[in-house]
Amino acid sequence: MFNRSARRHAEYKSKAQFPRRHLAIAASTLIALGVSLVLLPGEDAQAKRTAIPLDLELTPISPIPEEDALVVEAQQEWLDIEVRSGDSLSAIFARAKLSPQDLHELLTTAKKTKALNTIKPGQKLSFQINDNGKLDAMSLRVDKLSSLVFERGVTGFNTTEVTETPEIRQRVASATITSSLYKAAQEAGVSQSIIMELANIFGGVLDFVYDVRKNDHFIVIYEELYLNGEHLGSGQILAALYHNQGQSFQAYRYINDEGDVDYFSEAGESMRKAFLRAPLDFTRISSKFDPKRLHPVFKTVRPHRGVDYAAARGTPVYAAGDGRVLEAGYSKANGNYVFIKHGEAYVTKYLHLHKRAVSKGERVKQRETIGWVGSTGYATGPHLHYEFLMNGVHRNPATIIDKLPPPKRVSGKDMPRFQQQISGMQLQLRTYAAQRNYSSEG
Structure with a gap:
């Protein structure tokens, strides 16, 4: 207590002994303080201010060290x-100046x-090589839409499949038949893949060997695929019309609620029948079904229990329907042959093949290639001999199709969906037919 009083007394004594100059400065300070009090806002104005907590801690912002600054690296070419x-592949790596170790x-x-073992001339390989001459990444263009990219990782190379999505444009083509469907379609600028698919779609209702006539006409609406302005090829047929001998057939691509795709008529009947009318494309009939035919080799009257289709050697031969290969082999008379059993009642036979593509016991799908046209066995030239048996009895392949059970249909509950999906294509077909003065009704 004594020490504290002595200290205060000493401070007071020190102040009392200030020189006059200091007293003048103190007086000036008091006057300035009084003026500032007069100019301070009142209590109402003070209340409107936002209070700042006195205990708020402000973190100082430190400058970013140069070593942590963002560095943008130049992308490797x-x-x-x-x-x-x-x-x-080794020659290509050497040309890229990459080591065998890479x-x-x-x-x-x-x-x-x-895919690297089957590279073909014209394909392109792209390499990213680092400053040390080591391979960082490689890309192989598999086709026009897909690539494989191999990138170096921690323990080796990782593989990524890259698929580009093409632009889809709709195209319509039409033609009148003067000699053949194939020639007319080619003159209309239709690709070979679309021609084949058109024949496939109508293959259950038309035999393009036997039924096609001069002045038949067709319209086909299909997709064309583009990528970066480059034409890649044809896509799917969306709708088609074929007018044959006073009757029109229409086909529409339909995707059901399970994602299955098929072609149906306006009435919802499948264009895909149980059997094709002809097991190969765009040929001519050299010999019809005839129980009293004169055999061309033996010159005797022998029943011709099938149809002969003249075609170039190597022409693909298709399974006429779904089934299992009953026999596949060679005999002196038949040459290379394939027999297919379809359910319990039907068998189809294919003789004089150049080569077989299937073996006994295999399951086959309609329009799957089972062999190629040849002239093996008792044959005077390249052709396919085709037979159709029902319950063990030979039937005329050209007429039996119409006597078989009807194809599947769109179910009643699915008809509203079907009609909604094809309505736009129906309108387009009718519009195009009217513009070209084609008949669109049978």
Whole structure:
């Protein structure tokens, strides 16, 4: 207590002994303080201010060290190399100045490298090579829409499949038949794949060998695929009309609620019948079904229990319907042959094949290639001999189709969905038919 009083007394004494200059400065300070009090806002104005907590801690912002600053690296460029005739993968790597070790590591650690074993002239390989001359990444253009990218990782190369989505444009083509469907379609600018698919779609109701007539006409609406302005090829047929001998057939692509795709008539009847009318495309009939035919080799009257289709050697032969291969072999008379059993009642036979594509016991689908036209066995030239048996009895393949059970239909509960899905195509077909003065009704 004594020490505190003595200290205060000493401070007071010190102040009392200030020189006059200090007293003048103090007086000036008091006057300035009084003026500032007069100018301060009142209590109402003070209340409107936002209070700032006195205990708020402000974190100072430190400057970013130079070593942590964002660095934008220049992207490595790709080196493109086109596969030449006779090229091997090792030769291409050498041309890219990459080591055999890089190639070995790629082939032993990456997935889907089988595609690299089947590279063809014209394909393109692209490489990213680092400053040390090592392979960082490689890309193989598999086709116009897909690529395989191999990128170096921690333990080897990782594989990524890259698929680009093409632009889909709708196209319509039409033609009048003067000699054949194939020639008319070609003159209309229709691709071969669309011609074949058109024949496939109508193959259950028309025999394009036997039924086609001069002045028949067709309209086909289909997709064309483009990528970056480049035409890639044809897509799906969306709708088609074929007018044959006073009767029109229409087909519409329909996707049901389970994702299954098929072609149906306006009435909802499947265009895909149980059997094709002809097991090959665009040929001519050289010999019809005839129980009293004169055999061309033996020159004797022998029943011809099938239909002969003259065609170039190597023309694909299709399974007329779904089934299982009953027999597949060779005999002196039949040459290379295939017999297919379809359910319990039907068998189809294909004789004089150049080669067989199936073996006994295999399951086959309608329009699956089972062999190729030839002239093996008792044959005077390349052709297919085709037979159709029902319950063990030979029937005329050209007429029996119309006597078989009807094809499947769109169910009643699915008809509203079907009609809604095809309505736009129906209108387009009718509009195009009217513009070209084609008949669209049978």
